[in-house]
Amino acid sequence: MESTDMYILLGVIFIVLLQGLWIFQDARKRGLRYWLWGLFGCLSVPASLIIYLLVTRANKALCPRCEKKISKDYLICPYCRIELKMNTK
Numbered sequence: 001m002e003s004t005d006m007y008i009l010l011g012v013i014f015i016v017l018l019q020g021l022w023i024f025q026d027a028r029k030r031g032l033r034y035w036l037w038g039l040f041g042c043l044s045v046p047a048s049l050i051i052y053l054l055v056t057r058a059n060k061a062l063c064p065r066c067e068k069k070i071s072k073d074y075l076i077c078p079y080c081r082i083e084l085k086m087n088t089k
């Protein structure tokens with residue numbers, strides 16, 4: 001193996017690890033299964049990152065009253081205090 005190939009390989013490994021690490025930390029912050037997401041992040045660049053962002057950011061909705069971005073599992077809108085769901089518990 002030539003040394004240039006070696007540098008390219010190291011660069012690719014570095015980028016893959018960086019992406020995996022970023023997804024790992026972001027998933028941990030959000031209370032997701034971060035080990036699973038971290039491993040998933042090392043599978044493919046940049047497809048894993050795109051899938052991760054789509055999945056984790058897809059949980060967003062718009063408030064029906066103030067139309068601000070909120071999480072789908074909020075019970076009350078943090079901006080206008082409208083009740084979004086009936087609390088069944």
Ligand SMILES: [Zn+2]
Nearest residue numbers: 063066077080
């Ligand atoms: Zn609102």
